Amino acid sequence: MARFLVTGGAGYVGSHxxxxxxxRGDEVVVLDDLRQGHRAAVPVGVELVVANLADRRRVDEVFAGWRFDGVLHFAALSLVGESMREPMRYLAENLSNTANLAEAAVRAGCRRFxxxxxxxxxxNPERMPIDETAGIxxxxxYGESKFMAETALDWADRVHGLRSAALRYFNAAGADPQGRLGEDHQPETHLIPLAIDAALGLRDPLTVFGTDYPTxxxxxxxxxxxxxxxxxxxxxxxxxxxxxxxVRYNVGNGLGHSVKQVxxxxxxxxxxxVPHSIGPRRAGDPAVLVASNEKLRRDTGWSPRYAGLDEIVRTAWAWRSAHPRGYDDRAAPALQDAPPPA
Ligand code: UFG
Structure with a gap:
């Protein structure tokens, strides 16, 4: 058994x-300021520290309270559109929070990140699929801020020996196949949850951002x-x-699906x-983004278990139709802790 600190562990990817x-029986401490995360997404039995990574003293206290085998860092500003209105906030906050966390990990003798x-x-790359040698x-x-975070971790390794992996996800989607967790962003900007909500009549019709791409x-x-x-x-x-x-990995299925196919x-x-209308292109959207996952498969033996678009949508639909108000904390039943492995 190992013990891990998960920042942003009450958010979408972090909670999964x-x-x-x-x-698999590991112990977890979640650090999340609950600006985006949901208390109801943290299993009973998992310690939740409600704090912001800018609070260095608090972060040090967390490392003093537990000995961690590794840190998984999800807590970040993550809206592409918002980052183009407030670029300095994105660059400063995402970089400095990663640096604070890496420094605290180093001080505490934690070696994996x-x-x-x-x-x-x-x-907007020319070559598809996109492998790890593609130009940055x-x-x-937002994208720049994550690259700065990756660069900070390179230095933490060179100077302090903190080993790190950066996972560059393509479009994270779907929900826990057992229905225990789902996607609940405020505001929601992602295609699959917006299309599902339009089908459920929970929101306005979907706008398709452009039908004049070279696809x-x-x-x-x-x-x-x-x-x-x-x-x-x-x-x-x-x-x-x-x-x-x-190491750095691109993480996707290696399959592309169009907005219409979704x-x-x-x-x-x-x-x-799915009630929808056709609108203009959204600024900054590249026509095609598909990952090469060869390196991840080769190095770690990873392969996707839910690669089909229908499987992905089925799990997203199951969670959202059961939770039309998302993790409304007053309504959501407390998530029971996962049983320990046999
Ligand atoms: N789309 C619409 N209408 C909508 C929302 C989305 O047509 O209302 C389209 C977008 O134009 C895009 C596709 O659906 O072509 C997917 O859009 P999402 O917003 O769901 O996802 P993005 O591909 O824009 O963003 C994802 C991640 C980001 C990450 C980015 C990398 O969510 O965090 O990929 O390009 F930065």
Whole structure:
């Protein structure tokens, strides 16, 4: 059994990682300021420290209270559009919080660090699929801030020997297949939850951002990867860091689906129409983003268990239709702790 600190562990991807760690019997402490995270997404039996990473004293106290085998860092500002309105806040906050956390880990003698990074590092690449040798040309301040966080971790390794892995996710999607966790952002900007909410009549009709892209049906193509498969990737890279060097991985299914195909999948799974209209392009959206996951597969043995778009949408639909108000903390039943492995 090991013990891990998960920042942002009450958020979407972080909570699925916490569940995966608990399911294999690891101990977890979550640090989350609950600006985006949800108390109801943290399992009973997992310590939740409500704090912001800018509070260095508090972060040091957390490291003084427990001995961690590794840190998984999800807590960050993560809205591409917002980052283009407030670039300095994104660059400063995401970098300094990562640096504070890495320094605290080093001071406490913790040697392994996994960073939640993003395909937004790659801007508008020419070559598909995108592997780890692709040039870094962030198209947003959000993408740049994650690259700065990766760079800070390179220095933490060179100077202090802190080993790290950065996982650059493509489009995280879906929900825990057992229905215990789901996606609940405020505001919600992601395609699959917006399409599901439109089908459920919970929101206005969806706007398709552009149908004049150089793709077969004119809409953007993305690589949707199931959040439970993402969680599995985090566990594997954390384990590999015990003996291996610092590393960066692109994480996706290696499959591209268009906005129209996603809408059709939601209609198929829900049995309802997705009311939508066609709008102009959204600034900064590249036409196609598809990952090469060869390196991750080769190094860690990872392979996606929920690679099909319908499987991804099915789990997202199941959670949202059961929780139309999301994790409304007053309404959501407390998540029971995962049983220890047999
Ligand atoms: N889309 C619409 N209408 C909407 C919302 C989205 O047509 O109302 C389209 C977008 O134009 C895009 C696709 O659906 O083509 C997916 O959009 P999302 O907002 O769900 O996801 P993005 O691909 O924009 O963003 C994801 C991650 C970001 C990350 C980025 C990297 O959510 O964190 O990939 O490019 F930075």
């Amino acid at each position: 990682v916490v569940l995966a760690l608990r399911e 996994v960073l939640s990074s993003t395909a937004a590092l790659f801007g 040309t962030p198209g947003s301040a 077969p049906d004119g809409t953007c193509i993305r690589d949707y990867v199931h959040v439970t498969d993402l969680a599995d990737a985090h566990l594997r890279v954390m384990d590999a860091l015990e003996t291996g060097p610092s 809408i059709e999948a939601v209609e198929r799974i829900s049995g309802r129409p």
